Amino acid sequence: MHISLPGRSASDRRRIRSxxxxxxxxxxxxxxxxxxxxxxxxxxxRVAFYNWNIMPGAEQQFVGLDNFRRALTDPVVRTAFFNTxxxxxxxxxGQMILGMAVALALNSxxxxxxxxxxxxxxxxxxxxxxxxxxxxxxxxxxxxxxNYIFSDLLHLLPENVNWLQNRWTAxxxxxxxxxxxxxxxxxxxxxxxxxxxxxxxxxxxxxxGANRWQTFARITLPLLRPVLLFVLVMLTIGGFGVGISVQLxxxxxxxxxxxxxxxxxxxxxxxxxxxxYGAAIAVLLSLILLGLSLVQFKFVRGKVEV
Amino acid sequence: xxxxxxxxxxxxxxxxxxxxxxxxxxxxMLSTALTEYAYTLPYPPKxxxxxxxFVNFIEAWTSNRFARYALNSLLVSGSTVAAVVVLCSLxxxxxxxxxxPGKEIIFRFLLFSMMVPSVATMIPxxxxxxxxxxxxSLHGLVMLYTSGNIAYYTFMLRGFFxxxxxxxxxxxxxxxxxxxxxxxxxxxxLSKPALSTVAIMSFLGAWDEYWWALSLIKNxxxxxxxxxxxxxxGMHATNYSLVFAASIIAMLPPVLFFVFGQKYFxxxxxxxxxxx
Numbered sequence: 001m002h003i004s005l006p007g008r009s010a011s012d013r014r015r016i017r018s019x020x021x022x023x024x025x026x027x028x029x030x031x032x033x034x035x036x037x038x039x040x041x042x043x044x045x046r047v048a049f050y051n052w053n054i055m056p057g058a059e060q061q062f063v064g065l066d067n068f069r070r071a072l073t074d075p076v077v078r079t080a081f082f083n084t085x086x087x088x089x090x091x092x093x094g095q096m097i098l099g100m101a102v103a104l105a106l107n108s109x110x111x112x113x114x115x116x117x118x119x120x121x122x123x124x125x126x127x128x129x130x131x132x133x134x135x136x137x138x139x140x141x142x143x144x145x146x147n148y149i150f151s152d153l154l155h156l157l158p159e160n161v162n163w164l165q166n167r168w169t170a171x172x173x174x175x176x177x178x179x180x181x182x183x184x185x186x187x188x189x190x191x192x193x194x195x196x197x198x199x200x201x202x203x204x205x206x207x208x209g210a211n212r213w214q215t216f217a218r219i220t221l222p223l224l225r226p227v228l229l230f231v232l233v234m235l236t237i238g239g240f241g242v243g244i245s246v247q248l249x250x251x252x253x254x255x256x257x258x259x260x261x262x263x264x265x266x267x268x269x270x271x272x273x274x275x276x277y278g279a280a281i282a283v284l285l286s287l288i289l290l291g292l293s294l295v296q297f298k299f300v301r302g303k304v305e306v
Numbered sequence: 307x308x309x310x311x312x313x314x315x316x317x318x319x320x321x322x323x324x325x326x327x328x329x330x331x332x333x334x335m336l337s338t339a340l341t342e343y344a345y346t347l348p349y350p351p352k353x354x355x356x357x358x359x360f361v362n363f364i365e366a367w368t369s370n371r372f373a374r375y376a377l378n379s380l381l382v383s384g385s386t387v388a389a390v391v392v393l394c395s396l397x398x399x400x401x402x403x404x405x406x407p408g409k410e411i412i413f414r415f416l417l418f419s420m421m422v423p424s425v426a427t428m429i430p431x432x433x434x435x436x437x438x439x440x441x442x443s444l445h446g447l448v449m450l451y452t453s454g455n456i457a458y459y460t461f462m463l464r465g466f467f468x469x470x471x472x473x474x475x476x477x478x479x480x481x482x483x484x485x486x487x488x489x490x491x492x493x494x495x496l497s498k499p500a501l502s503t504v505a506i507m508s509f510l511g512a513w514d515e516y517w518w519a520l521s522l523i524k525n526x527x528x529x530x531x532x533x534x535x536x537x538x539x540g541m542h543a544t545n546y547s548l549v550f551a552a553s554i555i556a557m558l559p560p561v562l563f564f565v566f567g568q569k570y571f572x573x574x575x576x577x578x579x580x581x582x
Contacts, residue, residue, distance in 0.1 A: 019405070021485055022406050025397065025399055026397055026401075028393050028396065028397075029396060032452060033416070033419075033457070036450055036453035039434055040427040040430040040434050044430035055537070102321070105321055108309055110321075111318070114568070120324070122332065122561075125510075125560040125561055127514035127556065129516060129536055129553075130517060130553040130557060133334070133539055133546075133549055135552075137334065137550075138331060140333060143349045152350070187507065229430040240423070241423040243517070252466045262425050265429070266428065269429040269432070269521075278429045281427070282426040284425045286422045289422065290422070
């Protein structure tokens with residue numbers, strides 16, 4: 001009792017001093033974060049409630065939920081949402097399965113691991129702009145490599161296809177690009193996860209007579225769960241953020257049929273200067289993503305502990 | 307697990323087949339860039355050029371201010387790296403070694419902000435940048451790229467700093483040193499691998515950034531490479547030889563970084579998930 005008072009006040013003083021000492025460490029980063037990340041987020045929500053006039057200093061007209069109402073009834077938003085969803089549903093499992101396959105192959109103590117890893121990683125290093133133009137070239141009109149190989153050479157397609165000029169055929173280069181560009185990243189993540197699994201686990205399974213599939217399903221997958229969750233969340237965010245490839249491959253056409261949420265938002269903002277409407281689409285996109293991330297975290301974390 | 311010889315061979319074959327599919331698009335790009343353009347691309351398209359030539363690379367580099375755009379990209383990416391390394395290491399050290407009210411709540415908020423993709427704030431970011439008179443400026447881009455990286459690299463470096471032995475730092479405190487000396491003379495030197503990772507990753511992020519460079523830079527002389535290549539393609543619609551030559555030049559820094567710093571890549575990618 002007699003030592004508690006002075007001891008406490010001294011530690012209090014140290015706490016306060018420590019709190020003040022941290023200020024110069026945090027201040028520069030905090031300032032930039034607040035101005036260029038946090039403030040735009042807040043502004044984005046605000047702008048979505050206005051019929052925003054882009055002239056500087058102009059009077060802004062508050063329109064309540066009009067922009068959101070418009071977005072929810074806009075057939076192009078529906079198309080864009082569907083296309084975005086389709087892209088995510090196809091490319092996320094596609095990348096994860098293929099990336100896992102490569103990671104498992106490389107993890108079985110095979111020769112030339114570093115070289116293989118580099119080759120599979122090359123598309124990740126390519127910028128979206130360059131990758132999009134490569135695919136635009138590969139899938140371009142008649143005589144382009146894909147048409148040449150699959151139609152003229154192998155006759156798997158009855159005739160040359162105008163891949164980029166039709167809503168459904170355009171999904172082929174767009175999703176293939178997404179998968180191709182993502183396999184390497186998945187591979188690196190899964191490889192790191194696989195290497196963190198203790199060898200004894202596999203030895204024990206082998207002694208118990210487990211076959212390869214059982215070992216994979218009962219040991220590898222459960223132990224990879226944290227990595228799988230992280231990858232799933234990151235890829236879902238990335239999938240819903242698809243846009244550069246779509247803008248460069250089809251620019252949303254023909255007639256808005258290949259729009260995704262990001263390209264349609266970009267067009268509303270920077271083509272038609274309808275900032276309020278564009279911001280409303282962006283808010284909806286963010287809400288979808290936050291919801292999905294929370295669901296994914298809950299769903300997988302709930303099972304991971306035991 | 308040990309594999310038998312036949313299954314090892316099969317595995318190598320499968321890996322080779324997969325790698326061929328992965329690399330084929332690049333072979334087409336390279337072949338096209340090495341082929342002289344004669345108003346039409348060769349049919350059938352060739353995986354290997356018949357008479358390779360470097361004229362496209364020379365033309366791409368010398369035309370349309372391409373060298374200037376490369377310099378812009380280099381300036382923006384270089385400054386971003388410097389700013390990110392300094393700011394994120396400071397912030398991360400603050401979170402790792404100090405105790406202050408609301409610490410974990412603020413940190414959670416940082417993590418939370420990463421769930422909103424940066425493209426979703428393109429429109430309000432444009433407005434904020436305009437109000438701050440930072441539209442059409444390279445330093446404006448640097449500030450955006452730096453700020454957009456703070457959450458992720460703070461998260462990454464905090465984990466790294468916390469893994470450093472605290473005893474060493476306490477010994478210095480006892481000897482009369484303060485937190486600054488520790489940060490500069492202990493934490494930073496010990497974190498070189500982690501900081502290299504941050505440097506490489508943030509360089510590549512800035513080097514390839516598309517949406518903000520597209521929406522914020524209107525002045526032709528201030529463009530960065532991704533936007534320049536896009537406009538290049540617009541100008542030379544079917545001349546893929548030229549577009550791909552320019553693209554390959556733009557790909558060189560990332561590829562070189564990867565070749566010489568592969569281990570930092572792997573560390574950088576996985577430290578957020580596997581250890582954290």
